[in-house]
Amino acid sequence: DKMVYYFGKTKTEGKGGSKAILGGKGLNLAEMTSIGLPVPPGFTITTEVCDGYYKAGKKLPKGLMDEIQDAVKILEKELGKNFGDNENPLLVSVRSGAAVSMPGMMNTILNLGLNDEATEGLAKATKNERFAYDAYRRLINMYGDVVMGLHHEQFEAAFDKVKKKHNVTEDTEVPAEGLRELCEAYKEVYKKGTGEDFPQDPIKQLQLAIEAVFGSWNADRAISYRRIESAKGNTEINNLIGTAVNVQAMVYGNMGDDSGTGVGFTRDPNTGQNKFYGEFLINAQGEDVVAGIRTPQPVAQMAKWDKAAHKELMEIKKKLEDHYTDMQDIEFTIERGKLFMLQTRNGKRNGIAAVKIACDMVKEGLITEKEAVLRVPASDLTHCLLPSFKPTARNAADVLCRGLNASPGAAVGKLAFTATEARERFEAGEDVILVRRETSPEDVEGMSAAVGILTSTGGATSHAAVVARGWGKCCVAGASEVEINEKGKTITVGGRKFTAKDTISLDGTTGEVMAGEVETQEPKLSGDFAKLMKWADEYRRLSIRTNADSPADSKRARDFGAEGIGLCRTEHMFFEADRIIHMRAMILAEDEDARRAALKKLLPFQRKDFEGIFKAMKGCPVTVRLLDPPLHEFLPHEAAAQKQMAEELGVKPAEIKKRGAALHESNPMLGHRGCRLSVTYPEILEMQVQAIVEAAISCAKKKIDAQPEIMIPLVGTAAELRILREKVEETIEATKTAKKFEGELNILIGTMIEIPRACLTADEVAEYADFFSFGTNDLTQMTFGYSRDDVGGFLPDYIEAKIVPVDPFQSLDTSGVGQLVEMGVTKGRSIKKKLKVGICGEHGGDPASIDFCNSVGLDYVSCSPFRVPIARLAAAQAAL
Numbered sequence: 001d002k003m004v005y006y007f008g009k010t011k012t013e014g015k016g017g018s019k020a021i022l023g024g025k026g027l028n029l030a031e032m033t034s035i036g037l038p039v040p041p042g043f044t045i046t047t048e049v050c051d052g053y054y055k056a057g058k059k060l061p062k063g064l065m066d067e068i069q070d071a072v073k074i075l076e077k078e079l080g081k082n083f084g085d086n087e088n089p090l091l092v093s094v095r096s097g098a099a100v101s102m103p104g105m106m107n108t109i110l111n112l113g114l115n116d117e118a119t120e121g122l123a124k125a126t127k128n129e130r131f132a133y134d135a136y137r138r139l140i141n142m143y144g145d146v147v148m149g150l151h152h153e154q155f156e157a158a159f160d161k162v163k164k165k166h167n168v169t170e171d172t173e174v175p176a177e178g179l180r181e182l183c184e185a186y187k188e189v190y191k192k193g194t195g196e197d198f199p200q201d202p203i204k205q206l207q208l209a210i211e212a213v214f215g216s217w218n219a220d221r222a223i224s225y226r227r228i229e230s231a232k233g234n235t236e237i238n239n240l241i242g243t244a245v246n247v248q249a250m251v252y253g254n255m256g257d258d259s260g261t262g263v264g265f266t267r268d269p270n271t272g273q274n275k276f277y278g279e280f281l282i283n284a285q286g287e288d289v290v291a292g293i294r295t296p297q298p299v300a301q302m303a304k305w306d307k308a309a310h311k312e313l314m315e316i317k318k319k320l321e322d323h324y325t326d327m328q329d330i331e332f333t334i335e336r337g338k339l340f341m342l343q344t345r346n347g348k349r350n351g352i353a354a355v356k357i358a359c360d361m362v363k364e365g366l367i368t369e370k371e372a373v374l375r376v377p378a379s380d381l382t383h384c385l386l387p388s389f390k391p392t393a394r395n396a397a398d399v400l401c402r403g404l405n406a407s408p409g410a411a412v413g414k415l416a417f418t419a420t421e422a423r424e425r426f427e428a429g430e431d432v433i434l435v436r437r438e439t440s441p442e443d444v445e446g447m448s449a450a451v452g453i454l455t456s457t458g459g460a461t462s463h464a465a466v467v468a469r470g471w472g473k474c475c476v477a478g479a480s481e482v483e484i485n486e487k488g489k490t491i492t493v494g495g496r497k498f499t500a501k502d503t504i505s506l507d508g509t510t511g512e513v514m515a516g517e518v519e520t521q522e523p524k525l526s527g528d529f530a531k532l533m534k535w536a537d538e539y540r541r542l543s544i545r546t547n548a549d550s551p552a553d554s555k556r557a558r559d560f561g562a563e564g565i566g567l568c569r570t571e572h573m574f575f576e577a578d579r580i581i582h583m584r585a586m587i588l589a590e591d592e593d594a595r596r597a598a599l600k601k602l603l604p605f606q607r608k609d610f611e612g613i614f615k616a617m618k619g620c621p622v623t624v625r626l627l628d629p630p631l632h633e634f635l636p637h638e639a640a641a642q643k644q645m646a647e648e649l650g651v652k653p654a655e656i657k658k659r660g661a662a663l664h665e666s667n668p669m670l671g672h673r674g675c676r677l678s679v680t681y682p683e684i685l686e687m688q689v690q691a692i693v694e695a696a697i698s699c700a701k702k703k704i705d706a707q708p709e710i711m712i713p714l715v716g717t718a719a720e721l722r723i724l725r726e727k728v729e730e731t732i733e734a735t736k737t738a739k740k741f742e743g744e745l746n747i748l749i750g751t752m753i754e755i756p757r758a759c760l761t762a763d764e765v766a767e768y769a770d771f772f773s774f775g776t777n778d779l780t781q782m783t784f785g786y787s788r789d790d791v792g793g794f795l796p797d798y799i800e801a802k803i804v805p806v807d808p809f810q811s812l813d814t815s816g817v818g819q820l821v822e823m824g825v826t827k828g829r830s831i832k833k834k835l836k837v838g839i840c841g842e843h844g845g846d847p848a849s850i851d852f853c854n855s856v857g858l859d860y861v862s863c864s865p866f867r868v869p870i871a872r873l874a875a876a877q878a879a880l
């Protein structure tokens with residue numbers, strides 16, 4: 001295979017080539033050269049050579065140096081400069097460049113080609129002796145360090161000596177004479193450290209430098225970087241075979257006040273505005289901009305310094321965007337008034353900028369609407385939907401620690417330590433952040449009152465995270481560095497203590513916890529955002545529903561484009577103060593009559609809830625799931641709360657304790673919950689179905705198009721569904737008769753598919769189901785055997801050890817759990833061809849999972865309201 005690709009005036013061999021082989025930097029240098037941009041010429045040694053180097057036990061392949069010599073010859077001819085020349089020498093940079101950017105992780109060598117003679121030559125050619133010897137001493141130092149592994153301190157000591165001798169303190173004050181002495185001293189250091197003379201043959205220098213860059217591919221920091229990126233979900237980085245090496249003629253931004261260097265984006269990466277966004281430094285090298293020693297000026301000021309160079313840069317911006325049809329992130333250098341491009345790549349941007357840039361580029365004729373839909377990463381749309389921190393304020397923030405980014409957004413508030421406290425302070429007009437070790441269903445009131453939620457344990461599908469995401473409420477979960485003292489009402493993070501009077505800021509998008517108030521900004525849903533959503537809707541096949549259990553959430557989800565409710569979790573309706581008492585009375589009841597009496601009191605609440613939701617979702621289907629959690633979740637656990645409950649119900653506290661103990665289960669998630677409750681206590685099902693039917697009748701009478709669907713959770717055998725379906729049908733008929741309603745209600749009856757056995761026997765189950773909805777939270781839990789509430793303890797280790805590629809509760813495990821989903825669909829539809837099938841687990845809002853759902857023929861996905869736009873876009877991307 002070809003090992004070396006030349007780029008320059010003579011030829012551009014990598015044009016239109018492969019990024020996997022040339023690396024990102026190498027490919028783009030070839031591309032820029034091919035469209036006539038001013039790129040210093042050079043050549044790229046492929047990633048395949050790096051792969052071969054390792055496979056051969058760290059040996060360069062045969063013939064490589066010959067190909068390199070040929071490329072050097074062309075380079076010399078093109079530039080009219082020769083390697084090692086004592087008049088006008090050729091100097092090159094040697095840089096790494098993998099197919100995925102690994103900023104700063106691998107080696108770079110500059111000024112390569114300098115030796116004793118060439119340094120004289122450089123001094124002559126530039127009429128600047130100081131500059132030439134400064135370049136030489138930098139090379140000996142960098143080469144000794146990077147190629148030969150010498151310690152920087154050894155060089156440092158020699159430098160100090162020279163400075164002392166010339167009576168100066170700064171590097172820049174050392175005169176030419178001193179730098180000449182320094183080069184001699186450095187050569188000594190080199191010889192002492194390596195046992196060899198500093199190589200005077202530029203080709204030998206080049207060969208060793210190339211090996212050093214290949215060597216840095218497997219340096220500890222590069223390996224760590226790849227591991228961390230991969231754990232963050234950048235799986236592309238696992239497939240790299242090595243780094244390419246780019247050898248390129250040097251240009252200098254530090255040749256005087258007519259030289260300079262800069263970096264920038266062709267559009268603003270924060271706002272998307274079509275305005276060059278960048279900085280430059282006069283008389284400096286690229287490293288100086290990155291190192292942050294001197295403060296650069298905005299590129300907007302560049303015309304004042306060099307009008308022609310600024311004009312050319314703006315022309316290049318246009319050429320680059322025309323060629324790449326995307327926003328670019330570039331590096332450039334100006335050598336004595338002449339502009340050179342050193343690098344370009346697609347620029348990183350946030351969701352707000354991504355949407356604006358995509359829409360603007362359609363307007364400008366650079367891309368099509370379809371390309372715009374594919375261009376915006378669906379998950380990044382969250383940036384457009386939620387309040388966020390102002391970028392400037394965010395950068396200056398005092399970050400205390402990082403937890404899981406459980407639910408995105410920005411929250412600023414004072415600390416509250418219990419649900420009750422959060423509620424009370426919210427009612428008094430305060431913004432509070434609820435801090436809990438973990439949250440339980442009892443905390444919902446406090447969670448809804450808080451502007452944000454912070455927990456010190458729990459994973460991304462913990463109760464806190466699921467509920468917060470549903471509400472679009474910012475939540476940072478599992479922040480293990482936060483020590484909570486609930487009694488003393490303080491938290492301690494990294495030795496710093498915060499009380500109920502202190503304000504903190506939570507970034508649910510990054511998982512960061514910050515001290516004090518960080519300034520926020522509100523989202524806008526019109527304009528470009530709406531336009532992109534409209535385009536997405538034209539391409540998608542999947543319907544998008546939402547998981548919602550209140551009229552307010554339903555309304556919000558509709559505003560975001562939801563086409564129905566895929567999951568209304570009724571248990572959330574039992575927690576409010578005026579209802580929980582009846583729920584608890586029902587649980588305490590000794591017999592069916594007492595249970596029915598308590599349920600009767602719950603009925604009007606349920607009916608009202610359903611009517612509100614049907615109204616908010618009029619014209620769209622609403623899937624109501626019958627009660628799912630184990631009953632013990634509705635009982636208080638703490639003594640004080642037990643005592644209060646006893647007083648309210650007029651029973652002894654001991655009785656409550658006793659009932660709680662009776663309901664205790666070793667594995668409640670595998671216990672008495674879901675449809676199993678309805679089998680034992682059919683009166684609960686009856687009450688819920690009656691409430692649904694009465695609400696539907698009430699809507700019908702008001703000419704509101706209600707479309708309820710009744711969903712039975714946790715079915716594992718066809719018999720469960722057969723028995724319960726019959727009960728539901730009977731109750732529907734009984735309610736209609738009691739209400740003397742003669743019209744059609746068309747209530748579908750279906751089931752959740754969330755137990756592996758239901759997938760395996762989906763053909764049997766389908767006989768009694770009008771629809772299936774995959775509950776992939778439980779299905780993942782039961783397929784892996786990982787408790788969804790406790791994965792925090794080991795999952796991070798599993799991801800790090802690559803046992804699982806990502807959190808399977810966030811992104812569907814398509815190869816394992818996915819097989820069950822596919823089987824469920826196929827078997828179900830083998831009995832009922834038109835069986836409606838959807839998904840309502842958390843995965844319904846995850847783009848990769850949505851792609852899978854599209855591919856296995858689901859009819860809809862259902863996700864929390866704030867993920868609806870993401871799902872719309874992801875569904876379009878899946879279809880394209």
Ligand code: PEP
Nearest residue numbers: 754775776777778840841
């Ligand atoms: C599920 O299991 O995927 C589901 C949606 O139900 P829940 O999360 O309420 O158990």
Ligand code: MG
Nearest residue numbers: 754775777778
């Ligand atoms: Mg479930």
